[in-house]
Amino acid sequence: MNWESLDWEVLDRLRETFLAGDKTGGPYWHTITDLECYDFTYGERIGWKWDAMLQELKRRGWSAPTGGTVLDWGCGSGIAGRRVVNFFGPQNFTRLQLHDHSDLAMDFAEHYGRKAFPGLPVDRATYRDLNGDEPIGLLVVSHVVNELTDIARAELTALCARAQAVLWVEPGTHEVSRLLGGWREQLRDQFQVIAPCPHQATCGVLTAGNERHWCHFFAPPPVGVYADSGWVRFGQRAGIDLRSLPYSFLVLERKTPVALGNPPIPAPSVMIGEARHYKGYAKIFNCDAGGVAELMLQKRDAPLLFKELKHGAGPSLHHWSHENGRITRIESP
Template sequence: MTQTETNWDTLDWAALERLRDGFLAGAGATVAYWQSRADLANYDLTFAQRIAWKWDAVLAELKLRGWAPPPGEVLDWGCGSGVAGRCVLREFGGENFPALRLFDRSSLAMEFAAARAKAVFPKLTVNSGVPDTGRLGLLVLSHVLNELPDAEREALLQLARRADAVLWVEPGTHADSRALIAMREGLRQEFEVIAPCTHHETCGLLAAGNERHWCHNFAAPPPGVLADSDWVRFGRRMGIDLRSLPYSFLALERKGLRPAAEKLAGWSRVVGAPRVYKGFARLFSCQADGVRDLTLQKRDAPEVFKRLKDEEPVLLVQGTVNGEKLAAVEAALP
């Protein structure tokens, strides 16, 4: 089965179930996921699209913050079918990068990802493998941490230290978020933290008493997906709630590479899903002085409250905080 032949009518459900079981078991470190190009094609049409929706949310937030990566090659490490690299190239423009470089344990995956990238960006130079030495451009990492033992995580941390910028997306689980926080702490002396944080201090979730919390948000599926018969069937067969797209992410840029922008200094980042009640909402909030649960009364910010009630995204807020109360909201993004 070739890439062009794979569609909803020709999906290999047995292969998708095998892949799903491998993902859930975190078997990628010991067992090769990909047994054929058809595996990758089936994955790229289904599971990979859900990852793409998470990347869309991350890239939209970076655009909202006015950030774009510095010039340089894109390295999609642990590329799988290459969906993360393609999302980045699409958002920032394939013509703005000299090349895409792919790395994966599987040569099948690198070949598939290269073919898909060339199909979308015909003029793009695509290379494979990781240079042994020297600086890297934009390092793209997606859903890799749960497959790596400690020694390989440390090696990945050292690889990240060679990059000019890092975009990193992981599943929004407690364990994966905490692992990503550890990476943030290991890199923040050398890198500016672009997002999700609005500060460069130690992550407030590491403070005593916050052990049960984790940094995550929820992406929205594209309009129409929940009513699409193919996606509904996929969700049922795979046991997936199509509405739930939790993710954790990290965006970094090497210090001194460009003038640092403090556009959102003093703002707070909303973590997780706000809880909306009659007349008030609770927001778990992260800022330079730590994390805390804030109460927003409807009467203090009716427009923001309405957005929260309507389940519209509110990621960043600027306002006056009195104790545990968000007494006034001067601005909210998006």
């Protein structure tokens, strides 16, 4: 697939289907061409979100559990599972399993999974795989939360109960992000929240009074996308701003006994969304164990951090103190 062979009418139909959000409309995919066109465009953009999330996990020093199965549930074209296995290394897993309500999608994902990882068993998850009690090493979930039926929700809940870790990426919209936050609350008794949250407490965004807020971040598109005529045409036709790639995500790892005697570390914060810059200061939507709040960062208090945030290069985790809505001290982690 390339820009010359891309079927733009297929993409138009897929876009209308995505926007409709019909849970009962059946599979999106009518032909392999549908999946090829999707994987090359919409799927690739989803891959950029996964790349950003995986890089964030690397910065935080987290690695996926090794030696187990990766299950890509609701796989579509399989872009999420391939990104995850490639990032952590196929040698660290015993198998890549795929599941989707579309047989055609599983055919596509299985073919390209085997092509990408010739030394790793890649196959469809069977009924027994989905309904048994065998542990799942890594459960991968991508762009499904607003389409879940009651049956699918129950199945996914049961799979989470068997997973050693869960990696989940969704669009960064208000509705979808808050739905994902609901899953965080449902699962946090069983799991340690690895990211994006800097704490294990109740999600501050979901508390009363914060209904207008949502937890989201922005993934950087690859260098050169803005100058690529194919991507520019795709963005215009699909009504997508190539500069903006909002996403929400959740990473969970099953709880284990906490080691005793570990020295305390400063409680970190995470900046939700992007900083809003004004003359001499920036406003930041901050999340920490105390909840969520809008904070002001004076340029004179932390000029280097102010510059990094302005250019979108600041790290997502921060160690700072704040009082009365103002960041008062930047601390070393």
